[in-house]
């Protein structure tokens with residue numbers, strides 16, 4: 001726990017103040033230390049730094065940087081972990097968390113419903129001798145059956161992309177911890193605002209900061225949150241030597257993103273519920289998936305673990321790809337793209353874009369049908385978004 005959370009400050013207060021390091025100039029706003037390295041007062045000081053540096057001492061920006069450290073300290077405070085390591089992208093964080101902890105012969109259990117690049121990283125682990133077992137993430141019996149004494153880690157998206165299945169973090173963590181496995185959660189869709197991952201038993205929480213933390217679709221970044229031991233002794237050596245470092249400028253963007261994240265994400269989730277309710281029962285749709293709706297199969301779990309349905313909606317247009325494309329092409333406010341968590345609402349056709357590379361069988365298994373659309377709700381007025389969707393679906 002960070003100092004300010006120990007003092008009982010609300011996350012909104014921490015999101016504005018926590019982790020600030022001011023220079024001798026006393027600047028109000030967080031400074032961007034756009035420097036690759038640092039000057040030492042003496043040869044002895046350089047030697048001492050390389051032997052082992054304190055939390056306020058820096059050597060080289062691939063290892064750490066004051067602006068990046070401010071971002072790491074702030075997100076760790078919000079997530080409720082001892083420490084965090086910021087990375088160049090969300091995938092550098094996923095890759096860093098998993099590769100740094102695994103060696104040939106290790107066993108990892110992962111949910112099948114994962115972001116395509118996460119599946120690629122798991123395939124790469126398998127190529128280097130790590131055994132990877134896949135399960136249906138919502139089925140605790142499958143997790144129980146796949147875990148065995150000595151399993152190194154479990155990995156899953158707490159809220160899956162694009163079909164918004166909610167994973168029971170607490171249930172999976174209980175089973176994983178019984179065999180000594182670390183629980184690694186890709187928590188992007190749940191967002192740091194609604195995350196209770198650490199309370200529920202996650203050991204390592206990974207974010208693509210590109211999404212809700214930035215909140216404006218401007219820059220790539222990622223972060224690994226965990227114990228000080230995991231972050232500094234396992235993840236950091238791997239990342240600092242393999243080059244996944246974040247740019248100090250991107251850290252500054254993310255640091256500023258965190259100050260408004262709570263307000264933004266709560267507003268986006270409120271709008272998502274309103275939009276999902278308006279889409280429910282629409283004659284052009286065969287399915288509306290939103291964890292905040294009572295008919296979602298894990299609605300109760302979503303409310304218990306996140307207290308919200310989140311900012312993402314999925315829905316299936318009857319008439320398959322042709323009807324889905326026609327609706328996409330009629331949208332006027334909601335943009336066709338593939339980011340999420342942006343201030344601008346974004347719609348994606350997963351079958352032909354983000355999940356294009358999967359086989360037809362895998363897509364069908366994951367519920368990614370030709371008519372399925374994924375909608376990331378932005379900061380626009382809910383009524384304007386509903387009108388845009390209704391006109392696009394009405395033709």
Ligand SMILES: *Cc1c(COP(=O)(O)O)cnc(C)c1O
Pocket residue numbers: 089090091092094115117118157161186188189208209210211220221222
């Ligand atoms: C976007 C995303 C990633 C990858 O993040 P990048 O910042 O694009 O590298 C990983 N996992 C999930 C669930 C994502 O949505």
